[in-house]
Amino acid sequence: MAPASKRRNKRRRAAVIEPAAGGMRLWAPWRYSYLRSAHSATPECIFCFGKLSAAQRKRRLVLVATERSLVMLNLYPYNNGHLMVAPRRHVASPELLSRDERAEIGEVVAAAVRALRSELRPVGLNVGANLGRAAGAGFADHMHWHVVPRWDGDNNFMPVLASTRVLSQSLEDSYRQLSPVFKALEAGLAS
Ligand SMILES: [Zn+2]
Incomplete structure (x- = not known):
């Protein structure tokens, strides 16, 4: 087993899979900035439309x-x-x-x-x-x-x-x- 400090460093670099209630949980904290940037542009609303043929x-x-x-x-x-x-x-x-x-x-x-x-x-x-x-x-x-x-x-x-x-x-x-x-x-x- 690696020392605690080494394990923490590893966790910063990569997604970590851990057991959780109801199944496994995937930890990927680096995705947060990606998720913010991915949704910054407003796409055309698919639910708004006028009269359609x-x-x-x-x-x-x-x-x-x-x-x-x-x-x-x-x-x-x-x-x-x-x-x-x-x-x-x-x-x-x-x-x-x-x-x-x-x-x-x-x-x-x-x-x-x-x-x-x-x-x-x-x-x-x-x-x-x-x-x-x-x-x-x-x-x-x-x-x-x-x-x-x-x-x-x-x-x-x-x-x-x-x-x-x-x-x-x-x-x-x-x-x-x-x-x-x-x-x-x-x-x-x-x-
Ligand atoms: Zn809409």
């Missing part, structure tokens, strides 16, 4: 777009059928939403879960929002909920080691399968 909707993977809410497939999905539900307004946090927006979005999240259950038959789902970049939000200024279907054994070592995900359905196929279900939801919300 059917072709544009398909290209942007938009399944629902009402006055208050939208649903789209995630272009970088964690799993097949990974949906994002968002308000139409560019706001960063749920307390900034109106009561009507919160009511509609609550309905849409429930409808998204129902649609994924009936179309893709997942064993479980993750539903949640990351508020702020530190919490993992890619588009922190426009809040959105993720609705991710899960199957037993769908999470292997690939996402952890190589940022690579194994998906069995293409985004085009997911869009084609889910589109009619969400068209009906959109029509119901508009009426």
Whole structure:
């Protein structure tokens, strides 16, 4: 075993893997400056758009777009059928939403879960929002909920080691399968 001072020096240079509650924890303190610089530029907001043609909707993977809410497939999905539900307004946090927006979005999240259950038959789902970049939000200024279907054994070592995900359905196929279900939801919300 190396002396304590040597072990500390080593820790400064390299990421360290240590056991932690619920699994292993990767320590990489040098990533902090990278994470800050990587997010300094503001990318175009993917959730803000005007009226879209059917072709544009398909290209942007938009399944629902009402006055208050939208649903789209995630272009970088964690799993097949990974949906994002968002308000139409560019706001960063749920307390900034109106009561009507919160009511509609609550309905849409429930409808998204129902649609994924009936179309893709997942064993479980993750539903949640990351508020702020530190919490993992890619588009922190426009809040959105993720609705991710899960199957037993769908999470292997690939996402952890190589940022690579194994998906069995293409985004085009997911869009084609889910589109009619969400068209009906959109029509119901508009009426
Ligand atoms: Zn936006």
